[in-house]
Amino acid sequence: MTSNQFMFLLFSAVIVIFSILTVTSRRILRAATFLLFVLVSTAGLYFLLKYNFLAAIQLTLYAGGIVVLIIFSILLTSHIAEKLPTASLMKKWPAAMVALVGAALCIVVILQYNFPGSVGSTELVNVTDIGENLISYGRHGYALPFEVISVLLLAAMIGAIVLAKKRKD
Amino acid sequence: MFEGVPLSWFLILSTVMFFVGVYGFLVRKNLITMLMSIELILNSVCINFVAFNKILFPEHMEGMFFTIFIIAVAAAEASVAIAIIINIYRRIVNIDVEKMDEMKY
Numbered sequence: 576m577t578s579n580q581f582m583f584l585l586f587s588a589v590i591v592i593f594s595i596l597t598v599t600s601r602r603i604l605r606a607a608t609f610l611l612f613v614l615v616s617t618a619g620l621y622f623l624l625k626y627n628f629l630a631a632i633q634l635t636l637y638a639g640g641i642v643v644l645i646i647f648s649i650l651l652t653s654h655i656a657e658k659l660p661t662a663s664l665m666k667k668w669p670a671a672m673v674a675l676v677g678a679a680l681c682i683v684v685i686l687q688y689n690f691p692g693s694v695g696s697t698e699l700v701n702v703t704d705i706g707e708n709l710i711s712y713g714r715h716g717y718a719l720p721f722e723v724i725s726v727l728l729l730a731a732m733i734g735a736i737v738l739a740k741k742r743k744d
Numbered sequence: 745m746f747e748g749v750p751l752s753w754f755l756i757l758s759t760v761m762f763f764v765g766v767y768g769f770l771v772r773k774n775l776i777t778m779l780m781s782i783e784l785i786l787n788s789v790c791i792n793f794v795a796f797n798k799i800l801f802p803e804h805m806e807g808m809f810f811t812i813f814i815i816a817v818a819a820a821e822a823s824v825a826i827a828i829i830i831n832i833y834r835r836i837v838n839i840d841v842e843k844m845d846e847m848k849y
Contacts (some may be wrong), residue, residue: 576747577747579747579748579749580749583749583753586825587753587757588780590757590761591757591760591761591764594760594761594764594765594784595764597764597768597780597781597784598764598765598767598768598771598772598777598780598781598784599768603774603776603777606777607776607780610780610783610784613784613787614783614787617791618786620754620791620794621794623749624794624795624798625798626794626798626808628808629794629808629811629812632812633790633815636815636816637783637787637815637818640819641783641818641819641822644822644823644826645776645779645780645783645822645826647777648791648826648829649776651830651833652776652829652830652833652839653774653776653839657778659772659773659774660773660838662771662772662773663821666770666771667771669770670766670767670770670771671767673766673767673770674763674764674766674767674769674770675763677763677766678759678760678762678763681763682756682757682759684822685755685756685759686752686754686756688802690751690752690799690800691800692752700805700808704805705805705808708805708809709809715804715806717807717809720813722811722815722817724813727816727817727820728819728820729819730820731819731820731823731824732823733795734824734827735823735824735827736827738824738827738828738831739826739827739830739831744841
């Protein structure tokens with residue numbers, strides 16, 4: 576077993592265990608912490624694949640931004656000592672069946688398909704290339720999605736402020 | 745195959761993560777935990793994009809850009825969702841989905 580395989584198996588074990596704990600933990604703040612572990616080990620996977628810039632984005636935006644936002648809203652809306660009620664078996668069983676059958680189906684299909692054995696290049700993606708692709712409007716350019724996403728972020732920011740603002744009446 | 749790690753391992757990992765997220769979305773009743781399940785689902789899709797990009801088409805960067813856009817959309821979604829959740833909490837002092845039937849009938 577090579578060191579890459581070992582690191583992949585380590586990260587994937589952390590991801591699987593903590594994502595199951597995220598959806599089953601009865602204390603909501605712990606669930607958010609487990610989600611943080613899942614997101615950080617996903618960033619580890621990106622580092623393993625030599626996408627350092629993407630891993631940095633994942634760490635700062637997902638693990639740093641979204642999880643902190645979720646934890647703040649948990650602290651605003653629920654008591655820390657409070658335990659979530661367990662879901663009824665009538666609800667658990669169909670959901671577990673959907674998840675298990677879907678996962679089994681997808682894994683069987685993945686294992687049967689023969690992916691072409693292309694060798695991934697091991698060189699790092701240049702940050703200059705990322706920046707130039709994001710603002711170029713030619714082939715492989717992403718100027719339009721970039722503008723659309725900036726308008727979307729502005730709209731989301733204004734919408735969040737307007738929604739969460741205290742009403743006067 | 746990426747330095748000894750086959751593509752199917754990444755795909756199986758993201759499949760497991762996706763369906764754990766689906767299970768959480770179906771079972772949980774608290775709005776914030778449902779939002780966390782959605783984050784799990786989005787994250788598994790990101791892993792898929794990145795693995796396909798690196799292993800099948802290493803000379804392009806499409807998968808990486810899509811992942812960046814997914815992360816940006818997830819951030820926008822989380823901020824708006826949490827604003828809505830706080831607004832609902834102010835109204836009915838609860839964020840259980842089953843108690844939110846004020847506008848239903």
